[in-house]
Each structure stands twice: as structure tokens, then as C-alpha cells.
Amino acid sequence: MRRTALLIETGFDSQDFYVNLYKKTLRMVRLEGYILQNFEVIEGKVGVMRLPADLLETYDVTANESSLLVNSFADVEGLAAWVFFVEEGETIRCRIRSKKAVINTVAKEHNGGGHPVAAGATAYSWKETDVIVEKLLQVCQN
Numbered sequence: 776m777r778r779t780a781l782l783i784e785t786g787f788d789s790q791d792f793y794v795n796l797y798k799k800t801l802r803m804v805r806l807e808g809y810i811l812q813n814f815e816v817i818e819g820k821v822g823v824m825r826l827p828a829d830l831l832e833t834y835d836v837t838a839n840e841s842s843l844l845v846n847s848f849a850d851v852e853g854l855a856a857w858v859f860f861v862e863e864g865e866t867i868r869c870r871i872r873s874k875k876a877v878i879n880t881v882a883k884e885h886n887g888g889g890h891p892v893a894a895g896a897t898a899y900s901w902k903e904t905d906v907i908v909e910k911l912l913q914v915c916q917n
Contacts, residue, residue, distance in 0.1 A: 803843065806834040810847050814857075820915045822848050822857030823908055825901070831861070838863040845870045855915040860904045867904060869896040871911070881910045 783789075799807070814824040826841055838861045845859045849872065856873035869885065871878045871894045879894040885907055887896030898904050 802835050803840065806831075806836050806841065807844050807847050809834065810844055814848050816851065816854065817908060818912055819853045820855045821908060821911045822851060822854050823860070824848075824858070825860045825904065826862065828862040828864075838868060842870060845872060849874075856911050858907065858911060860898065860901075860907075865899075867898040867901065869898055869904070869907060871896065871907075873915075876911075876915050878911065878914060881907060881914060884910070 809830075810824055810826075814822055816822055824847075826838075828838075831838060831841060841859070841861050845857075848854070849857060854874070855876050856871065856878055858872070859868075859870040861868045861870070869882070869887065871882055871889075873892045875892065877891045879889045879891050882888055882894035882896040885896035885898060885903070887894060889895050896907065898907060
């Protein structure tokens with residue numbers, strides 16, 4: 776509270792701050808629209824989005840930029856975990872999140888790690904991404 780008060784005393788423009796905080800480029804908004812239209816929900820528990828390199832190229836978005844959208848569908852009722860698979864060269868970057876299920880154990884099994892509810896991994900084929908989804912379903916059963 777003290778820090779907020781100090782910030783306000785400096786003449787901080789909160790309106791300008793909020794306008795810029797949520798600003799997105801048109802290409803990112805269009806990709807987010809695609810994601811919201813096309814993500815899957817597996818067994819009502821795990822959200823999955825696969826972003827192949829050609830799709831990123833279509834939207835003119837880099838693999839790194841796409842990471843800003845990892846939580847696009849996080850608030851869907853019933854989801855316990857969700858994963859973004861983003862093709863990047865010869866590998867597929869896996870961004871894994873959950874509301875409370877411990878998912879970093881799955882990430883560790885696939886060349887990754889992270890926090891219990893926010894982790895990353897690397898897959899080497901789309902078939903391996905299916906294995907990761909199956910493991911996420913298992914950890915969400917507990």
C-alpha cells in the first residue's frame with residue numbers, strides 16, 4: 776500500500792498504464808482468436824493447443840511471442856491443466872500449466888522442468904506430444 780501511495784504521489788498516470796498494459800498487436804489478437812476457436816479439451820480436464828510452425832508463419836508470430844497466449848483458455852470451466860505445443864525448428868516446445876495439479880514431474884520426463892503448476896518441456900515429435908497429454912490426464916486424476 777505504501778508503494779502504491781508513493782507511486783500515486785509522483786503523478787503516475789494509471790489510465791495510461793492500464794491502456795498500455797493490455798495492448799496487443801493485431802496479429803497476436805488474430806492468433807488468440809484462432810486459439811480460442813481451435814483448442815481441444817480432453818476428458819473435460821486437459822486443454823491442448825498445437826501450434827505448428829506453418830500456423831505461426833501464417834499469423835506472422837514467433838514461437839516466443841506465442842508464449843504470451845499460453846493462458847488464453849485457462850479459465851475454461853473444468854480444466855485442471857493445459858498445454859501449448861509450439862513447433863520450433865526440429866523440436867516442439869511444451870508450455871504446461873495447471874491450477875493445482877503438479878505438472879513439473881511430467882515436464883522433467885520430457886527434457887524440462889519448472890514449478891509445480893508452471894513448467895516447460897521439449898518434445899521431438901507430435902507423437903510424443905500425445906504421450907505428454909496422456910501423462911497430464913493421469914496427474915489430473917489425482
